[in-house]
Structure formats: structure tokens, C-alpha cells
Amino acid sequence: MPTRTTRSRRRPRLAGALLAVVLPVAACSGGGGDSGGTSDGAPRDGGTLLVGAEADPGCLDPQQTGQISAIDVTRSVVDSLTAQDPKSGKIVPWLAKSFTTSADGSAFTFVLRDGVTFSDGKPVDAAAVKTTFDNLVKLPANGAPSYLIGYRGTTVTDSHTLTVTFKTANAQFLQATSTVGLGILSPASFTASAADRCRGEFIGSGPYVLDHYHTNREAVLNKRADYAWPSSLAAHKGAAHLAEVKFTFIPEAGARTGALSSGQVGIAKALQPTDEAQFTGNGFRVLSAPGPGLVPPLSLNHQGILADQKVREALLKGIDRQGLVDSVFSDSYKTATSVLSSATPYYEDFSDRLRHDPQGAKSLLDSAGWKEGKNGIREKDGKPLTLTWLIPAPMPPANEAVQQQLRKIGVDLKLKAVTPAVYVEQQQKGNFDLTAVGVTRADPDVLRNIFYTKSANLWHLPPSRLDTYLEQEAAATDAKTRQTAVSNAVRWILDHADTVPLYEGAQVHGVSDKVRGFTLDASNRFDLHDTWLG
Amino acid sequence: MHTALHAATRTLRAVFVVWAAFTLTFVALRLLPGDPVALMLSGRGGFAELTPQQVAQARTDLGFDRPLIVQYGSALAGALHGDLGASLQTGQPVSRMIADAIPPTLQVGTLALLLALALGTLLGVAANLTAIPLLRQLLRSLPSFAVSLPSFWVGLVLIQFLSFRWHLFPSLGDSGFDSVILPACTMAIPGAALVAQVLGKSLHTTLQEPYADTVRATGAGRARLLFRHGLRNAAIPAATVAGMLVGSLIGGAVVVETVFSRPGMGRITQSAVSAQDLPVVQGVVVVAALAFAVVNLLIDLMYPLLDPRIRATGRLVTA
Numbered sequence: 028m029p030t031r032t033t034r035s036r037r038r039p040r041l042a043g044a045l046l047a048v049v050l051p052v053a054a055c056s057g058g059g060g061d062s063g064g065t066s067d068g069a070p071r072d073g074g075t076l077l078v079g080a081e082a083d084p085g086c087l088d089p090q091q092t093g094q095i096s097a098i099d100v101t102r103s104v105v106d107s108l109t110a111q112d113p114k115s116g117k118i119v120p121w122l123a124k125s126f127t128t129s130a131d132g133s134a135f136t137f138v139l140r141d142g143v144t145f146s147d148g149k150p151v152d153a154a155a156v157k158t159t160f161d162n163l164v165k166l167p168a169n170g171a172p173s174y175l176i177g178y179r180g181t182t183v184t185d186s187h188t189l190t191v192t193f194k195t196a197n198a199q200f201l202q203a204t205s206t207v208g209l210g211i212l213s214p215a216s217f218t219a220s221a222a223d224r225c226r227g228e229f230i231g232s233g234p235y236v237l238d239h240y241h242t243n244r245e246a247v248l249n250k251r252a253d254y255a256w257p258s259s260l261a262a263h264k265g266a267a268h269l270a271e272v273k274f275t276f277i278p279e280a281g282a283r284t285g286a287l288s289s290g291q292v293g294i295a296k297a298l299q300p301t302d303e304a305q306f307t308g309n310g311f312r313v314l315s316a317p318g319p320g321l322v323p324p325l326s327l328n329h330q331g332i333l334a335d336q337k338v339r340e341a342l343l344k345g346i347d348r349q350g351l352v353d354s355v356f357s358d359s360y361k362t363a364t365s366v367l368s369s370a371t372p373y374y375e376d377f378s379d380r381l382r383h384d385p386q387g388a389k390s391l392l393d394s395a396g397w398k399e400g401k402n403g404i405r406e407k408d409g410k411p412l413t414l415t416w417l418i419p420a421p422m423p424p425a426n427e428a429v430q431q432q433l434r435k436i437g438v439d440l441k442l443k444a445v446t447p448a449v450y451v452e453q454q455q456k457g458n459f460d461l462t463a464v465g466v467t468r469a470d471p472d473v474l475r476n477i478f479y480t481k482s483a484n485l486w487h488l489p490p491s492r493l494d495t496y497l498e499q500e501a502a503a504t505d506a507k508t509r510q511t512a513v514s515n516a517v518r519w520i521l522d523h524a525d526t527v528p529l530y531e532g533a534q535v536h537g538v539s540d541k542v543r544g545f546t547l548d549a550s551n552r553f554d555l556h557d558t559w560l561g
Numbered sequence: 562m563h564t565a566l567h568a569a570t571r572t573l574r575a576v577f578v579v580w581a582a583f584t585l586t587f588v589a590l591r592l593l594p595g596d597p598v599a600l601m602l603s604g605r606g607g608f609a610e611l612t613p614q615q616v617a618q619a620r621t622d623l624g625f626d627r628p629l630i631v632q633y634g635s636a637l638a639g640a641l642h643g644d645l646g647a648s649l650q651t652g653q654p655v656s657r658m659i660a661d662a663i664p665p666t667l668q669v670g671t672l673a674l675l676l677a678l679a680l681g682t683l684l685g686v687a688a689n690l691t692a693i694p695l696l697r698q699l700l701r702s703l704p705s706f707a708v709s710l711p712s713f714w715v716g717l718v719l720i721q722f723l724s725f726r727w728h729l730f731p732s733l734g735d736s737g738f739d740s741v742i743l744p745a746c747t748m749a750i751p752g753a754a755l756v757a758q759v760l761g762k763s764l765h766t767t768l769q770e771p772y773a774d775t776v777r778a779t780g781a782g783r784a785r786l787l788f789r790h791g792l793r794n795a796a797i798p799a800a801t802v803a804g805m806l807v808g809s810l811i812g813g814a815v816v817v818e819t820v821f822s823r824p825g826m827g828r829i830t831q832s833a834v835s836a837q838d839l840p841v842v843q844g845v846v847v848v849a850a851l852a853f854a855v856v857n858l859l860i861d862l863m864y865p866l867l868d869p870r871i872r873a874t875g876r877l878v879t880a
Contacts, residue, residue, distance in 0.1 A: 079733075083828075083832075084774065085650050085651050085832070086650075086651050100703075104740045113872075167602055167615055167619070168615070169602060169615075202824075220826065221652055222651065222652030222654075225651050225652060225653070226651075226653065240829075241661075241824065241827040242661060242824060242829070243662075243664075243818075243823075243824035243825070243829065244734065244735065244823075244824040246732070275733055275734055275822060276821055276822060277733055277822040278822065278828075279717075279819055279820055279822065281801075282717075282732055282733060282820060282821070282822060283718060284721060284731060285720060285721065285724070285732060286725075287723040288725065288730055289724065289725040289726075289732070291731065291732055291733065314859065375647070441708055445595075446595060446835060446837065447595075447598075447600055447835060447836060447837075448595030448596055448597050448600045448837035449594050449596075450597060450834065451595075451596055451599045451602075451603050452594070452595050452596035452600075453601060455596070455613070455616075483612060486577035517627065
């Protein structure tokens with residue numbers, strides 16, 4: 028599910044949303060995540076895996092939250108209709124043994140596999156899927172419910188067959204069915220209030236069952252012994268290997284790395300780039316993968332100074348992406364080569380449009396009327412070229428590096444760090460020139476979430492042919508048409524400098540070598556079904 | 562008679578403190594810039610589909626569109642019945658969140674308070690007991706040094722050595738008594754320093770008073786003077802400081818619970834403040850004010866037992 032991230036991977040909850048963005052991501056080639064310790068020996072059953080998690084999500088209900096800290100827990104509790112191959116981005120069977128899309132792309136028929144039950148013993152049948160989706164659309168249409176915009180309903184044909192219908196073609200829906208946000212819940216879940224579901228009162232059919240979730244303390248999962256229906260991507264078909272998984276919430280990054288190095292946890296989530304070096308070799312490894320979705324960019328408000336395309340283009344050329352990654356990040360992070368990260372399906376390399384060209388940037392500013400002024404800051408009609416960057420506190424170090432880079436072409440970037448509540452308010456009111464909003468999702472439809480002028484359009488983009496490309500992307504019924512639409516949209520965005528991509532975020536975890544078979548799914552979330560302790 | 566009147570006025574004063582804390586917090590939170598409702602909606606994994614209409618609708622649902630005075634009245638009425646509203650971020654009842662958070666904070670806080678009192682008293686007494694000028698100077702400057710140590714740093718240093726390096730204590734969680742020790746030590750340091758400072762100073766003053774000469778004239782040694790007479794007389798300011806320490810516990814808990822990954826009042830305060838989760842912040846302030854008022858009321862009522870002069874007049878007559 029889409030999570031926006033604000034650059035600091037520390038507080039996904041607040042940062043989440045409409046806010047800023049950081050990128051959760053995973054890295055390993057091609058996305059998925061390779062575990063480094065997968066193939067050594069036969070898996071052993073039993074044991075407790077201790078995970079040092081970066082934050083208490085506050086809410087665990089997959090329908091109500093898209094935060095990484097929640098999904099890493101619930102991915103093991105709730106199964107989805109489909110799964111997404113992290114390497115190819117392909118959608119493959121899971122609870123649905125087959126699925127078909129209608130010719131016009133607006134109806135999706137799923138055939139469920141037999142013998143699958145929720146942990147309360149009820150069958151995973153077509154009625155349960157209908158109940159799940161019917162309840163999901165009642166929630167505010169951000170996060171998982173936004174995947175169902177235009178939902179007309181679910182028709183149950185027989186106990187194993189159902190059809191989900193939308194008002195128009197909905198190309199992103201199939202990928203959405205692979206996310207935990209559209210995970211299938213037992214109908215009994217919906218007798219609990221939304222607040223109680225947040226506290227963990229929901230029931231899935233996953234390889235683990237939520238034993239308890241204590242605020243600011245821990246979330247504990249127990250293995251489900253009769254589990255036998257992992258997705259077609261799983262290494263083994265039976266129950267999970269681990270008896271128990273305990274996520275302890277350790278907000279302080281130093282305490283998390285210390286807990287890993289002293290053996291108090293087996294996995295420390297969200298390593299700081301500066302801490303990665305101490306976990307290579309010596310009994311540990313770093314598991315990282317580039318986050319799929321929209322890379323963390325400078326998001327540009329197309330009002331005020333940045334209404335001028337030449338100034339926007341100057342920013343695009345004024346960023347030294349390699350320098351940024353080298354100075355602030357580790358090897359786990361890559362430079363942006365498009366608006367989409369390289370781990371996103373339908374990604375295409377546009378790095379030729381993202382070259383560092385300070386001379387070109389300066390002459391663009393010259394021709395836009397911004398001439399060199401005092402202290403090296405450019406001026407026009409006596410006004411300095413000062414841009415405000417709205418940032419949800421705490422400010423990540425990369426921002427200052429960007430500030431220094433743009434100073435070199437004569438742009439004065441004011442970093443304005445505010446509390447999350449103020450951030451959202453100011454962002455909605457458009458009180459900024461720049462901010463950073465990335466979105467994590469393994470589907471190019473993230474482009475539509477951000478750049479479509481008929482949605483919230485926080486950047487005040489003028490309506491243009493881009494809208495048409497995004498509508499084509501959303502309505503495409505075959506991969507080739509969709510690829511063309513996505514490439515057209517990305518090219519348009521870069522040609523008009525509608526955003527300034529910076530780097531590819533990464534979800535970076537420190538892992539003890541005792542933890543084997545641990546991987547990340549296509550959305551970079553924990554996949555613990557094949558994990559075992561050596 | 563006097564004692565009863567004393568108790569009654571003090572109780573009224575405590576009630577006033579809690580009401581004032583409630584009211585001031587209510588007003589201050591509404592004056593803050595920012596939009597907690599939009600944050601709540603977007604914080605749930607949000608997406609660009611969040612429209613101003615949706616935000617307005619949510620605001621109406623939550624009653625934030627009513628006149629402030631009406632909101633205040635219903636919040637106050639609710640609070641009097643123990644209903645502190647529901648968290649904007651999670652929808653949980655605030656009273657339940659706080660009830661869950663109090664026990665772990667109380668464990669650390671109680672131990673920290675005991676440690677602070679014991680260490681502070683020890684240091685304050687030792688500074689007055691020793692006759693060696695150099696040692697006395699050292700013992701006197703120790704508290705100001707300790708007060709200047711940031712708790713965050715102390716906590717990380719303790720974890721680094723006692724937990725990560727020597728494996729003596731767990732670094733995180735609240736698994737039994739073991740896990741309380743490091744956080745309590747961290748939290749106790751500033752409190753101990755404060756007690757040591759106040760007690761040391763007030764002992765020093767007390768020992769200059771004429772009665773001390775009288776005691777000395779009876780041939781009593783330094784220790785006897787200090788323990789039999791001085792400490793009792795110096796105890797009142799120290800008791801007052803102890804009451805204030807209770808108020809600072811929540812502040813200390815924010816740091817300690819974050820560093821040691823413990824649940825409790827500090828953690829919910831921290832996340833509620835950064836998310837501008839109005840009902841939770843309001844609830845935390847009221848509960849903290851209540852605890853502060855009750856402890857100080859108890860200490861107030863204890864003064865007459867410590868000092869007979871207060872018993873007679875209902876107020877402290879200091880020289």
C-alpha cells in the first residue's frame with residue numbers, strides 16, 4: 028500500500044501520509060530482497076525471532092493504516108488475493124488461484140482456492156472477500172480505501188468465485204489486491220469498532236496470528252500450525268518455521284543498533300546510513316532494497332516563483348545527485364534515474380534528463396531574468412531568489428546538502444522544519460515552494476496520486492496533456508499500452524520539470540546471520556513465512 | 562480546628578490547580594497552529610485524495626466545528642466523569658491509554674524517586690558531615706555537575722556499557738525488575754542532585770542557627786548534631802523539593818522511556834504532542850496535574866508532623 032514517507036525513516040507514522048516522504052525501501056537487486064542467509068542448510072522449526080522495530084504504528088489495522096511499521100507486522104497475519112513477484116513485478120496467485128480481467132478493464136473475477144480458513148476457523152470464501160471490500164470503502168478514501176475509488180460492488184457467483192466491479196477501467200487494482208491493505212479479513216473482524224481493529228482486533232488467514240499488541244511496547248505473533256496456503260512465491264508450502272515473532276518498538280536508532288550488535292534482537296529495522304558499516308560481515312548483514320514507487324523528490328509548488336518553467340528546470344539541473352548520495356547516504360541508496368524508482372514496474376531509465384549541469388542551470392536562470400546579486404544569491408526586480416522548503420520535523424541531513432548544492436547556482440533555499448500537524452496544514456494551504464513527497468508502492472499508479480490535476484493537486488499543476496497520459500495509464504488493459512502511457516507521463520513530467528527527483532530511498536535493515544530465509548516482498552515489507560533461526 | 566482549616570484550604574487549592582491546568586491546556590492547544598484533523602486523516606497512510614471537504618467532514622464528526630466555549634464545557638463535563646475523550650490518532654479512549662501507561666511509568670518513577678531521595682540525602686548529609694575542606698567542596702559541587710548532565714546522554718551511556726557491553730541489564734522493554742533499574746537510575750540523577758543541593762544548603766543554614774551552638778555546648782559531636790537535630794530542621798525544604806520532583810517525573814519519563822524503549826506516560830505524551838493529538842495531551846496534563854496536586858497536598862499536610870511550629874499556627878514560621 029502506498030505510504031508516503033518523509034525522508035527520515037524514523038517516524039513513518041506522522042510522516043506518512045500526505046506529508047513528506049521518505050522512502051522506505053528495500054534494496055537488493057531487482058527489488059525484493061535477498062536474504063543473504065537463505066540457502067545454508069535445511070530450515071529448522073521453532074524459536075522466537077526478536078525484531079527491533081523503529082516505531083509503534085499506533086494502529087495495526089491494515090485497512091486503516093499504510094505505515095511501514097504496521098505492515099511489517101500485519102503482512103504475516105493477513106493474506107491477500109494475489110502476491111507480487113519482487114523480481115518481475117508480476118501479479119501471481121495467492122488466496123485466489125486464478126483471476127481474470129474483463130475486456131474493458133473494469134471488472135475482476137477471482138476464483139479462490141479450497142480449504143483456506145481464517146484463524147477463527149471460518150472459511151476464506153467469496154462472501155468474506157465481499158465483506159472485506161464492502162467495509163473498506165466505508166473508510167476515508169486515503170490509504171488502502173483509495174485503491175477502491177469507483178468501487179461499484181462485489182458480486183458473489185458461488186462460494187469460491189467473485190467479481191469486483193468498478194465504474195471505469197482500473198489498471199492499478201490487480202496490484203492493489205497483492206497489498207496487505209486489501210488483505211482479506213474474517214467477517215468477524217468487522218464486529219469490532221474501528222478503534223479496536225486498530226488495537227489488533229482483526230482476523231486474517233496468514234501464517235502467523237497476532238497474539239497481542241501493546242502500545243509502545245511490542246507486537247507478538249504466533250505461528251499458525253495448520254497454515255498451508257502461502258503464495259506461489261513461497262519457498263515452502265507449509266506452516267511458518269518460527270514459533271514466535273516479537274516486534275519490540277525501539278524508537279531510538281542508537282538503542283536499536285546496540286540491541287542488534289549485543290544480540291538482544293535478531294533484526295534491527297531502519298538502520299541509519301552511518302551505522303551500516305558495523306553490520307557487514309562479523310555475524311551480521313545489511314538487508315536493503317530500493318523502494319518501489321515515486322522517489323523522494325523536491326515537490327514543486329507551481330505557484331509563485333516556481334510557476335516559471337525555466338526556474339524549475341534550473342533546479343532539476345542544479346542537483347548533483349551522485350554527490351548527494353555519496354555525501355549523505357550509504358551504498359544502500361542510489362541516485363534517482365527517473366520519477367519512479369528502479370524497483371517499480373514500468374520503470375524506465377531517464378538518467379539523461381537528470382544530469383548535473385550547473386552551467387545550464389545558471390544560463391536558464393539568467394534567461395529567466397534572475398541575475399547574480401549580492402552574496403551570490405540571484406535577484407530579479409530587487410527580489411532575491413529565495414525558496415521555502417517545508418519540512419516535517421525532524422529535518423533529515425540530506426536537506427542541508429541539497430540547500431548547499433542549490434546555493435551554488437544562486438538559489439537561496441530556506442529550510443522550514445515544522446511539527447507534523449503544521450506541516451499538513453501548510454501543505455494543504457500551499458504555503459511552500461518546495462516540499463518532499465514520495466510514495467512507496469510497487470505500481471506506477473503512484474504518478475496519478477501525485478500529478479493528476481483532478482485529485483488533490485497539492486502542487487497546483489495546471490491541467491495539461493499529462494492528465495490524459497495518467498488517465499490512459501489508469502485505464503490500460505494491456506501491459507504495452509500501460510507502458511506507453513507511463514513513459515509518456517514520466518517524460519512529460521521531466522520535460523516540464525514538474526518535480527525534481529533526488530535519490531532512491533531504501534528500506535535498510537540490520538540482520539543477524541542467525542536469521543535465515545528472511546526476505547522482503549515486492550512492496551519491501553517483511554516476509555516471514557520462510558524465515559527460520561539457525 | 563486550625564489543622565482542619567489548613568487541610569481544607571490546601572485541598573481547595575489542589576482542586577484549583579487541576580482545574581487551571583485543564584483550562585490553560587485547553588486554551589493553549591486551540592491556539593497552536595496546525596491542523597490535527599488533517600494530520601489524523603493523512604497520518605493513516607494517506608493519499609492525495611484527501612480533500613478539504615473530507616477534512617471539514619471529519620472536523621464536524623469530531624465536534625471541532627462547535628464554538629470553543631461549547632467544546633470546553635463538554636470536555637470539562639466529560640473530564641469530571643472520567644471521560645477524557647478519544648485519541649485523534651488511534652480512536653482509543655484517552656482514559657484507557659493513560660490507565661495502561663501509568664503502571665510502567667509509576668514503576669520507574671517510584672524507584673527513581675526513592676533513589677533520588679536516598680542519594681540526594683546521602684550527598685547532602687555527607688557534604689555537611691565531612692570536616693575535610695577539599696572533600697566538602699567536591700561534594701558540594703557534585704550536584705550542580707550532575708544536574709547539568711543531559712538525561713538522554715546519561716541513558717545512552719548506561720545502555721552502552723551496562724547493557725550492550727557488559728550484558729548486566731536489558732537495554733529495552735519492561736520485562737521485570739531488571740529492566741527498571743537503568744531507566745530509574747537515569748531518571749534519578751537530576752532529582753538526586755536537586756535534593757542534595759537543597760538539603761545540603763538548608764543543613765548548612767540550620768547548623769549556623771543559635772540552637773546548634775547550644776547543642777554543641779552540650780558536648781555533642783558533629784554527627785550527633787546533624788542527625789539528631791539538624792536533619793529534622795532541614796527536612797522541610799527537602800520535602801518540598803520531593804513534591805516538585807513528582808511533577809518533573811513526566812518530563813523525565815519522555816526522555817527515559819524513549820531511550821530505554823519502555824511504554825508509559827512519557828511515550829504517549831511524546832507522540833501525542835508531535836501529532837497534536839489534543840484529547841491525549843489534555844488528558845496527560847490533567848493526570849499529571851492531579852498527581853502533582855495530590856502529592857503536594859500530602860506533603861503540605863505532613864508539614865505539621867515534621868515541624869510542631871506549623872501545628873500551632875497552620876503556617877510555617879521561618880526564622
